Amino acid sequence: MPGPARVPAAWSRALAPRLALLLLALVVARVGRLAEHRLPEPFGDPLGDVLAAALVVVLVLVVRPRTRVLTAGLVGFALCAAVELLRLTPLPLALAERWPALSPALGAAFSPAGLLWSAVGAALGAVAGAAVARAVSPPGPPGRRGRRAGGSHHT
Template sequence: MPRLPVLLAAVLTIVAGLAVRLLWDGPVPKYAGDALYTVLIYALVVLAAPRVRPWVAAAVAGGLSWAIEFAQLGEIPPFLRPLLGSTFNPPDLLWYAVGAALACAAHTLWRSRRSTP
């Protein structure tokens, strides 16, 4: 996959995450942020390995998100808390899976449209 569209998707993901936090209160920005966090990891995986299959990128992004969430059961150093969080929250696991699935679907759609003449 060309890197420029992936880089743009990563930037748009960050902008969307910040916008959701600015525009809404309550659970919407929290769980949208969880999903977008995984979408960003997905984009970084595709940037690092442009030929990765969508399901592999989704598994890596979702797996890494889950690993970070489970790491919160232990002690996260204070300087990493803004990036990794500090409190384990089981519903986050669902939203990471949603983010990975949506990114996988978008990537698969992109690939199918690029291969169609």
């Protein structure tokens, strides 16, 4: 009788950070939604913006776990800033009318403070994502741990 199926080491190295980052993304998304809907002003919306940006960064790392932390943070901030700046146009309202599910992501009004909160969230998301990915990544050969989220130097 064959023994239990074993996951090849390469799969374990590739899947562990991605699964941990996905779990982090789910937690950040849930806490962000609770913050926006349950916390009073002036705390709810800014914390929601911070956690939304952190979520975007963590999702970048889920999709590309070997992305450099700084790159993931910059991409996350750029996406959030683009959405914030898009609120200066009538497009978000038109999209939300056509697809109501997009309304929470697009928001309604531009907020200059939203750009600041997005930058804070992107930085926190990058730090948290890198820490989680590094914590679950199996150690590689000595001297090979880099500054990528998954702790590998592969390009």
